[in-house]
Amino acid sequence: MPTDMLGREYETFPVPSPLQQHGPARVIAMCNQKGGVGKTTSSINIAGALSQYGRRCLIVDFDPQGAATVGLGINANTVDNTIYTALFDMRVDVHDVVRRTAFENLDIIPANIDLSAAEVQLVTEVGREQILNSVLRPLRDEYDVIIIDCQPSLGLLTVNALTAADGVIIPVAAEFFALRGVALLMQSIQKVQSRINPNLKVYGVLVTMFTRTLHCEEVMQRIYEAFQDKVFHTVISRSIKLPDSTVAAAPITMYAPNHKTSQEYREVARELVANGVIA
Numbered sequence: 001m002p003t004d005m006l007g008r009e010y011e012t013f014p015v016p017s018p019l020q021q022h023g024p025a026r027v028i029a030m031c032n033q034k035g036g037v038g039k040t041t042s043s044i045n046i047a048g049a050l051s052q053y054g055r056r057c058l059i060v061d062f063d064p065q066g067a068a069t070v071g072l073g074i075n076a077n078t079v080d081n082t083i084y085t086a087l088f089d090m091r092v093d094v095h096d097v098v099r100r101t102a103f104e105n106l107d108i109i110p111a112n113i114d115l116s117a118a119e120v121q122l123v124t125e126v127g128r129e130q131i132l133n134s135v136l137r138p139l140r141d142e143y144d145v146i147i148i149d150c151q152p153s154l155g156l157l158t159v160n161a162l163t164a165a166d167g168v169i170i171p172v173a174a175e176f177f178a179l180r181g182v183a184l185l186m187q188s189i190q191k192v193q194s195r196i197n198p199n200l201k202v203y204g205v206l207v208t209m210f211t212r213t214l215h216c217e218e219v220m221q222r223i224y225e226a227f228q229d230k231v232f233h234t235v236i237s238r239s240i241k242l243p244d245s246t247v248a249a250a251p252i253t254m255y256a257p258n259h260k261t262s263q264e265y266r267e268v269a270r271e272l273v274a275n276g277v278i279a
């Protein structure tokens with residue numbers, strides 16, 4: 001039996017069996033208001049790995065920076081329809097906003113800087129927390145997983161993501177300030193649970209940017225004290241191959257399939273299937 005970075009023993013996660021049919025999708029919010037912890041990288045690469053296991057994946061870029069969009073090779077400044085148009089223009093069919101990527105089973109709803117106006121515009125909308133949920137509803141039956149790549153904030157866009165989601169994955173970078181702000185994030189999740197979306201789960205905490213140093217191991221221990229069994233067995237190492245793959249506009253499992261980091265992202269994907277998060 002393998003042992004994880006916390007010394008916990010676990011069963012290896014088997015390669016998922018092929019699906020006979022697709023959908024309804026699990027909707028996952030990739031969420032942490034701390035910037036640069038690996039939300040976008042994990043959205044792209046978990047979806048990338050799952051798509052290679054035959055799961056139909058949709059990434060919703062929910063950050064005006066559009067990093068997930070760019071990271072999958074789409075120039076968001078040249079597309080007419082983005083998540084912004086889907087949110088605010090009732091005439092737009094969400095199917096026309098979805099873009100195929102160069103990769104099988106991997107689609108995206110792009111975002112660009114237009115989305116930065118949404119936070120203010122949402123305030124006066126009817127059912128302002130529920131808009132993303134309604135936008136995504138017609139797509140649920142067509143995918144096995146929908147991953148919402150949140151922006152680093154706890155504003156109304158993120159509340160929309162938590163309202164639309166079945167569960168949250170919290171990427172946490174293995175560094176000194178790892179847990180800063182996490183209490184606030186958990187409060188936001190609890191508020192959404194008690195007021196809007198009682199079924200919202202915390203699927204787990206994904207430790208990223210890990211190096212085998214005493215410092216990282218101490219941080220890892222503190223993350224475990226805070227989240228206990230919610231911490232995924234799989235840990236993502238720090239690797240220059242990840243920014244490289246973003247520049248190459250491909251998930252790492254396609255850019256460098258044999259690299260250690262590809263194995264790690266495939267392992268998280270298998271862990272999610274083994275945990276029953278994804279079919």
Ligand SMILES: Nc1ncnc2c1ncn2[C@@H]1O[C@H](COP(=O)(O)OP(=O)(O)OP(=O)(O)O)[C@@H](O)[C@H]1O
Pocket residue numbers: 034035036037038039040041042063067150151152208209210236237238239240242243244246
């Ligand atoms: N495991 C890793 N090893 C090395 N670099 C990484 C790793 N994960 C992410 N990065 C790099 O760190 C930077 C931040 O990662 P990413 O954009 O995924 O974080 P984010 O949480 O989405 O950030 P933001 O809050 O700005 O949206 C990027 O340049 C990315 O390529």
Ligand SMILES: [Mg+2]
Pocket residue numbers: 039040041063067149150151
């Ligand atoms: Mg991001």
